[in-house]
Amino acid sequence: MATSDNKDARATKTRRRTRIQREKETLILDAALDVFSAQGFAGATVDELAAAAGMSKPNLLYYFAHKEDVYSALLDRQVDDWTVPLQEIREDGEPLEELRGYIRRKLELSRMRPRESRLYAMEIIQGAPRLKSALDGQIYALVREKSAVIKGWMDSGRIASVDATHLIFAIWATTQHYADFAVQVRAITGTDTESTFATALKTLEVLFLDGLRIRDG
Amino acid sequence: MATSDNKDARATKTRRRTRIQREKETLILDAALDVFSAQGFAGATVDELAAAAGMSKPNLLYYFAHKEDVYSALLDRQVDDWTVPLQEIREDGEPLEELRGYIRRKLELSRMRPRESRLYAMEIIQGAPRLKSALDGQIYALVREKSAVIKGWMDSGRIASVDATHLIFAIWATTQHYADFAVQVRAITGTDTESTFATALKTLEVLFLDGLRIRDG
DNA sequence: ATCAGGTTTGACCGAATGGAAAAAATCTTG
DNA sequence: CAAGATTTTTTCCATTCGGTCAAACCTGAT
Numbered sequence A, B: 001m002a003t004s005d006n007k008d009a010r011a012t013k014t015r016r017r018t019r020i021q022r023e024k025e026t027l028i029l030d031a032a033l034d035v036f037s038a039q040g041f042a043g044a045t046v047d048e049l050a051a052a053a054g055m056s057k058p059n060l061l062y063y064f065a066h067k068e069d070v071y072s073a074l075l076d077r078q079v080d081d082w083t084v085p086l087q088e089i090r091e092d093g094e095p096l097e098e099l100r101g102y103i104r105r106k107l108e109l110s111r112m113r114p115r116e117s118r119l120y121a122m123e124i125i126q127g128a129p130r131l132k133s134a135l136d137g138q139i140y141a142l143v144r145e146k147s148a149v150i151k152g153w154m155d156s157g158r159i160a161s162v163d164a165t166h167l168i169f170a171i172w173a174t175t176q177h178y179a180d181f182a183v184q185v186r187a188i189t190g191t192d193t194e195s196t197f198a199t200a201l202k203t204l205e206v207l208f209l210d211g212l213r214i215r216d217g
Numbered sequence C: 001a002t003c004a005g006g007t008t009t010g011a012c013c014g015a016a017t018g019g020a021a022a023a024a025a026t027c028t029t030g
Numbered sequence D: 001c002a003a004g005a006t007t008t009t010t011t012c013c014a015t016t017c018g019g020t021c022a023a024a025c026c027t028g029a030t
Helices: A019-043 A046-052 A057-063 A067-087 A095-112 A114-125 A132-155 A164-180 A182-189 A193-210 B019-043 B046-052 B057-063 B067-087 B095-112 B114-125 B132-155 B164-180 B182-189 B193-210
Strands: none
Touching (some): A019 A057, A019 A067, A019 A114, A046 A057, A046 A067, A067 A095, A095 A164, A095 A193, A114 B164, A164 B114, A164 B182, A164 B193, A182 A193, A182 B132, A193 B164, A193 B193, B019 B057, B046 B067, B067 B114, B095 B114, B095 B132, B095 B164, B095 B193, B114 B164, B164 B182, B182 B193
């Protein structure tokens, strides 16, 4: 059935996008990421979003009919990107190297995309009203799948046995911490971002792979 | 100088509190913790706060002249409570046991006070505008002090050497994760809260103390 | 150059919000 | 119980917010 000329907002039309549409939508989403990740959905006003994108409020609403549409567009994009590092874990790899790589990729994502991480974090903290379905769907499935892979490694004695799902949680928590709690990390370490992430990576590798207990021999 | 009869809001008077004042303020703060931790500062309305506390809006504003005052009162209380587990680390204890105990206490706090954790998390994520001074002050000082203690243990070879401050970050991140991201944890594990925390504790102990690498002997 | 479709703006609107004022009700204490 | 202090409610207000609308303005294909 034709969905091209119903009463949707103009920007949601299925019709092919204009150059200006593509440019402006990108511009809006990037600006909105700044604003939403710093103030949350409720804390941001459409006027602020528009100002951050360098346009008027009605102009922004021409591209996204509702404030919520901008927010949802950001969240949707985020869920996909966020799960990529986990997807890249390979069952036939060397377990410790796979996990080390996963930690590295996830930390790198925190370094490169802290705003996205904060947006996601705030959404989850507030009960994930807008991505409950993603949680129960694709994220759930992916974690289950990769947990099974990791559990396989444990059961065959290639790495120590812990709950594989909680291991994933621990990697999420520690890596995302550097994006989500960046202000706190900076206040306490006093160091610049680059060296913080370098130290973080070393610390996390040692902790997850070797632990704090001194090994004999 | 006398600060008792200036033009402060009534509730901020230095004069001794009545029974009703104490009761209602407690009631309000507990209700506000529900609301703020679920919706953030901007997402909560004074009407919602009042409704949650079972009173009218003007009545709530009689006790806290501004919405922000309620929020600040909660945050202040939180900073103190939140640092207690770290304070309890004892330099003259057995290092691994001290750290194990710290993990346990911090996780227990996430289990018992998830709302407070979420409130704190959202505040930090948003740049900690209201507790920048605590970060730069008491929190900074405490972490520095305890990091030095842990570093002492490392330097004397009693535990493995990592960056002590980042070790503390890792413990914060992993334990608070179970409060802040509870919705996600529940969606993925599907288990009830009790068994989740039990599994979490076991997993974190193994990870932090022994790591994933298989020990020879 | 034209003109149809796409884009931008200024003016405006109703609802919601944080808060003020003051009267009414209740409590406390001599 | 009386009187003062405290607490609660009713009413109201100025502002802000998300969103609409119609008119004006571009842009690109012919």
